[in-house]
Amino acid sequence: MTAFLEPVAVQPSTSPTQRLRATMIAVRVAINWFGVRKTLTSQQKTVAADTFGAERTFLSAGKKLLDTSHPAFQAATSVRNRTVKYWKGLSLPYPEPGVRLIRQDAIDGFEYQMRQFRDELDDAS
Numbered sequence: 001m002t003a004f005l006e007p008v009a010v011q012p013s014t015s016p017t018q019r020l021r022a023t024m025i026a027v028r029v030a031i032n033w034f035g036v037r038k039t040l041t042s043q044q045k046t047v048a049a050d051t052f053g054a055e056r057t058f059l060s061a062g063k064k065l066l067d068t069s070h071p072a073f074q075a076a077t078s079v080r081n082r083t084v085k086y087w088k089g090l091s092l093p094y095p096e097p098g099v100r101l102i103r104q105d106a107i108d109g110f111e112y113q114m115r116q117f118r119d120e121l122d123d124a125s
Helices: 016-023 042-052 071-090 104-124
Strands: 024-028 037-039 062-064 099-103
Touching: 016 024, 024 104, 071 099, 071 104, 099 104
Parallel strands: none
Antiparallel strands: 024 099, 037 062
């Protein structure tokens, strides 16, 4: 009796999409931040230009809404920057803006760290 061995293509048990769904979770971190500067209105630019003897069209002017050197502002900015750095360092990009992928086994640590950042932000204000 003769046996013939045929090569068989080995199929992975799961597709890459299935593996991603089984091991990763999408996480969105939304940070609402406020502007610290505002441009002047046309009327305000005209007054400023007249004060300096300049043409309004060549004048660039703005006003500062917040003191960015204040310790509370700097502390809040530091927490925001560390939050984004941590989130991006722990995750992978995803095509949807503001969404990144994190391993499911890392989500508890991620939630804990996000709570720590939130508490620091509360303390900074």
